[in-house]
Amino acid sequence: MKTQSYSGGIEAGDQISQNPRLTGKIIVLLAGLSAISTLSTNIILPAFPDIAEQLGVSARELGLTLSSFFITFALAQLVVGPLADRYGRKKLILVGLSIFIVGTVVGGLAGSLETLIIGRVIQALGVCAAAVLARAIARDLFDGETLARALSLTMIATAAAPGFSPLVGSVLTTSLGWRAIFILVGLAAFAVGIFYTATLGETHPTERRAPVSIPGVIFAYFRLAVNGKFILPALSVSLLMSGLFASFGAAPAILIKGIGLSSLQVGFYFAATVFVVFGAGMAAPPLARRYGAQIITSAGILTALLGGGMLLIGSESPGLGWYSLSMVMYLWGMGLANPLGTAITMGPFGKQAGLASALLGFLTMGAAAITTWLGSVLTFSAVTTLGGIQTTACMIALLLFLLRGKSMASLSQK
Template identity: 75%
Template sequence: MTTALANDATQALKPLTGRIVALLAGLAAIGMLSTNIILPAFPMIGEDLGVSARELGLTLSSFFITFALGQLIVGPLADRYGRQKLVLGGLLVFVVGTVIGGLATHLDVLIAGRVVQALGVCAASVLSRAIARDLFEGETLARALSLTMIATAAAPGFSPLAGSLLSATLGWRAIFILVGLAAVALALFYIRGLGETHPADRRAPLSVMSVVRAYRRLALDKRFILPAVSMSLLISGLFASFAAAPAILMKGIGLTSLQTGLYFAATVFVVFAAGMAAPRLAHRHGPRIITILGIACAMAGGGLLLAGPADPSLGRYALSMVTFLWGMGLANPLGTAITMGPFGKEAGMASALLGFISMGAAALTTWLASVLPFAPVTALGGIQAVTCLIALVLFVLRGSLAK
C-alpha cells in the first residue's frame, strides 16, 4: 500500500489557509516554547528558591518525562472523543500548571507546576500533527507539516532569548505569565478559527486493551515504525545541539548569554528556508528522494564537527550547524508526512507514538551529549553523524517497502 504523500494526484481535503497554518504552528510551538524558556532564568530562580542549578535540572527532566508519557494517553483519547476537547482541556491544564509554577516558593512546587504544564501542553503538540492529517493529504499535508515544523524549530530558537530578556527586566515569574497568556490566546484562536476536525464517524473505540493492541499494530507496522524512528533520530540531533551548545558557545568560543541567545535565534532562519523549500523540492523530485538527501545533508553537518578540531571557531561551528539544520529542515516534515500518511483514522495515536519516540530519542541524545567523555564538539558531531546514519538506513528500508 503506497502512502497518500506518494500519490501526486491526491487532493487536499481542505485548502491550506494562513489561519489554519497559524493554528497548527501555535499548537506545535507552545510545547517547545515552554520546554526551555526558563533556562536563562536558572540562576535567578536558584537564588530566589535557595537551590542549585543541578537541582533545577529536575524541572526539565520531569517536564520531558511527563510530556513523553502524556502523549501516549492523549492520542487514543483524541481518536475516541475528538480533537477539540483534548486541545482545549490540555491548554486549560497547562494554564493551571503555569499558575502553580509562577507562584512557586519552593522547588517541589515548581516541579509540580512543570509536571502539570507538561500534562496539558503535550495535547497541543501531539494533536497539531493529528489535526493536520485530519484536514490534508498528499503534498498539502507535507506543506502544512513543513510550515508547522518551522514554528516548532523557532520556539526553542527564540525562547532562550525571550526568557533572558524577561527574567532580566521583569523577573523570572514573568516567563510563566507570558506562556500562560500565550495558551489562553491560542485556545481562543482555536475556538474561533478551527474547532473539531475529527468527525464522529471516524472515531475509534476506546478500551485499555484496544489501545494496547492499536499501539502494538503501529509499532509492528514497518510503514510506520521505520520512518517514525528515522525522523525521531534525526530530530534528536537538534536537541543534542541545544544540550551541548552552551558548553561549546559560551565556555569554548566565549560568547555571552545574550550572544548565545541571538545565535539560537539566527538558526531559526535556516530551518525556515529549508521548511519553505521542502514541499517545492518534493513536488519536483519526489518526497522520498528529498527526505533521503535531507538526512544525508544533516549527517554531513555532524561529520564536519566530528572531523574538525575540538575547539572550532564560531564560523566552523556555524557552518556545520547550518548544514545539519538545512538537512533536518528538508527531511523532517516530508518524513513525518510519509509516516502519518497511511494512518488517517488513527492519526491521534500515530502522532502520539511518533511524539513519544521522538522525545525518547531526544532524552537519550541530550543525556549522551552531557556524559560522553569527549570534547563537547566531538560528542555532538558523533551523536549527529551516528543518529543520522541510522536514520538514513531505516528510511531507505521504508522506501523499499513501497516498491
C-alpha cells in the same frame, strides 16, 4: 452510530476525502499548537544561570528539567492520542492547555529544583495534547501533497518558537527576572486556546471516532509499531529531532561557557537560526515534487549527519564560525527531512491520526529524553558529546529510512 474499531483499518487506503483550502489561519493555528511545547522548553535556556544561582543548584542539574519534561511528554501522548480519536480533538486540546497553565504557575512560583521539576512535569502533561493533536488535525484536514505542504509551512512558523524564544527569555530574565518567563508562556497558552476555539474547533467528526478499550488501544499501538510503513519513517524522524533537542540542552555549555557569548547574544544566535529552517521548509515541497519525497528526506538526513560529524572532527573548543556551520548544516537537513518524513509517516493512517501522531510524538520525545540525558551525564566535552549524539542518531535514522524505501520498492514490484 457507525464507529471504526482500533483493531483494524490502519492501511494505506485510509485517506480522508475532505480537502479544505490551506489558509493562513490554519497554518498559524497549527503552528501555535505545535510551538507551545518548544516555546516552554527553549525560552528558559538563557535563564539557567540565574535559576541555578537562585535555587542553589548547578546549571547542569537543571538539565533534569528538560529530561523530566520530555519523558512525561512522551508517555502522556500515548494516552492523549486514542482519547482524541474517541472523543474528538477539541476537548483534549482545551483541557490540556488548562493543565499546562497550572504547571506554568507551579514552575513560576518554584523555590527549589524539585518544585520546578514538578511544574515542568505538569506542563508536559498538559501541552502534549496540543503538540500531538496539531499533527492529527493536519491529517484530519489534508492528505498527500497538501498534507506535506501544511506540515512544512507549520514547521517554518513553529521554528520561530525555538528560534526567537531564547531571545525573549534573555530579555525577560534581564529586565524582569526568570519567573516572568512562566507568565509569558502561560499567557501564550491561553491565547492559543482562544484562537483555536474561534478559528477551527473540532475536526474529527463523530462518525470517524473509535471506541476506547485498553486491550484495543494496546493492540492498535502494537500494529503500528510492527508496521514498516509507520515505524521506519517514524523512528527516522524521531532520531533526527532528538539531535536537535540535544543541541538545545548543550547550547548553554557550548555558547555561554565555551565560546563566551552572553545570554542575550545566545538569544540573537537562536533567532538567526530561524532563517535556516525557514529556507529549508520552503524548499522541501518543491524539491519533493521534482525529485520525490524519499530522495529529499534521505538527502536531508545525510546533510544533518554531516553537520553532526563536523563537531566530532573539529576542536573540542570550536570557534563560533565552525560551530555555526555545523548547526546550519544540521538545521538545513532537519528542515528538509522533518516535514516530509512526518507526512510520509502519517499519510497512510488517516482514520487513526490521533493514535499515529501520539506514537510518533512518543518516539520523538522518548528519543529527545535519552539524548538530553546523555548530554548531561557523559563526561566528554559538551561539543564532543553533542557531535557524537547527532552523528549516531542521524546514521541510524538514515539507515532506517533507506530500509523503508527499499521495502516500499519491493512491495511495489510485487
